[in-house]
Amino acid sequence: MVKLARRMDTLPPYLFAALDERRRAVEARGIEVISLGIGDPDLPSIPAAVEAVQREAARAANHRYPRYDGLPRFREALARHYQRRFGVTIDAERETLTVIGSKEGLAHLIWAYIEPGDVVLAPDPAYPVYAAHTGLAGGELHLLPLRAERGFLPDLAAIPEDVARRAKLLFLNYPNNPTGATCDLAFLAEAVEYCRRHDILLVHDAAYVEMTLEGEPAHSALEVEGAKDVTIEFYSLSKPFNMTGWRLGAAVGNKEAVAALGRVKNNTDSGQWNAIQYAGAAALDNNPEVFFAQMNATYRLRRDRLFQGLDRLGWKATPPKATFYVWAPVPGGDDQAFAAQLLDAGVVVVPGSGYGANGTGYVRLCLTVSEYDIDRVLERLDGLRPSPFSR
Numbered sequence: 001m002v003k004l005a006r007r008m009d010t011l012p013p014y015l016f017a018a019l020d021e022r023r024r025a026v027e028a029r030g031i032e033v034i035s036l037g038i039g040d041p042d043l044p045s046i047p048a049a050v051e052a053v054q055r056e057a058a059r060a061a062n063h064r065y066p067r068y069d070g071l072p073r074f075r076e077a078l079a080r081h082y083q084r085r086f087g088v089t090i091d092a093e094r095e096t097l098t099v100i101g102s103k104e105g106l107a108h109l110i111w112a113y114i115e116p117g118d119v120v121l122a123p124d125p126a127y128p129v130y131a132a133h134t135g136l137a138g139g140e141l142h143l144l145p146l147r148a149e150r151g152f153l154p155d156l157a158a159i160p161e162d163v164a165r166r167a168k169l170l171f172l173n174y175p176n177n178p179t180g181a182t183c184d185l186a187f188l189a190e191a192v193e194y195c196r197r198h199d200i201l202l203v204h205d206a207a208y209v210e211m212t213l214e215g216e217p218a219h220s221a222l223e224v225e226g227a228k229d230v231t232i233e234f235y236s237l238s239k240p241f242n243m244t245g246w247r248l249g250a251a252v253g254n255k256e257a258v259a260a261l262g263r264v265k266n267n268t269d270s271g272q273w274n275a276i277q278y279a280g281a282a283a284l285d286n287n288p289e290v291f292f293a294q295m296n297a298t299y300r301l302r303r304d305r306l307f308q309g310l311d312r313l314g315w316k317a318t319p320p321k322a323t324f325y326v327w328a329p330v331p332g333g334d335d336q337a338f339a340a341q342l343l344d345a346g347v348v349v350v351p352g353s354g355y356g357a358n359g360t361g362y363v364r365l366c367l368t369v370s371e372y373d374i375d376r377v378l379e380r381l382d383g384l385r386p387s388p389f390s391r
């Protein structure tokens, strides 16, 4: 066999690919499995997008390569959305770029900036893509612990000065996967100020910015005065519009960073299909706030149903105020063993250690199943013998 590149040693198997494999093994034993695993909405995409893609698919003009930087119609709709929703003025032409899902954009951005010796600051626990591509690119990861005592916000003041000096990128993600934590605008302002002081690009992953279950809507990092000097934000249509399969998002903000990402992408992919970008524009232009409100209400009901049950069981956890994730401390503290025990009982949860060392002792439960299935999950938890919970 041909020897793999050494950089492949830095790459763990993708967390959810490994989970899927274990799930199939349980199913092969005849156990029906309910998944609270991957964050993939169970409900249909926003109708405006479905209608638009059907219409645009029939137009021959859309059967050709899209523009490299993305369809202006989509990027202008996004800029209008940023103005309406966040009060942020965006130049669609120079400050936005279509990406094939924000995962793709986040990964490729790292290739534009990081070479061996460069430091990337990233949260722990976190979405695995930041660390994976930092490793592939030969960069050095400096992890910022997210702990319950600090509301799952990193302590930027604790980053050693010599590390900060070598750092080029700071990844943040609020509302947060996997903890469900939110941050206020003051924290984002602190991050912008930190990046300005240390000449670092702030990369804000805003995949859940529309998903608030309680309290004030979440903020774009670009709302911070002067943020565009040092910030690129990734907006995703996946979670808020139930469009994970469509692969559509955008990079927004600092124009040098947007252009650099565009240069990597021009040489890698040839963009997202125009029909899908028209669909994204339709989603953003057709009162998305009404859709968001319904979606968030659905997740709120599911969350409350789950927590009534967890309370009865004696499993103590804090209900999330945002996202569709429950980040729950594991009774006994061994998240791998606990997730394996639940999987044998037909329930998939993600062991927190899969998101980094500071995720150890937690599991992540995703609210992307019906209330009926939540009830069935609760029955299965109640049936565990010996019960891991103490009432």
Ligand SMILES: *Cc1c(COP(=O)(O)O)cnc(C)c1O
Pocket: 039, 100, 101, 102, 103, 104, 127, 173, 177, 205, 207, 235, 236, 237, 238, 239, 244, 247, 248, 249
């Ligand atoms: C789901 C998710 C993404 C990826 O979203 P796509 O736009 O579908 O690629 C990015 N970041 C976080 C934190 C996510 O949970």
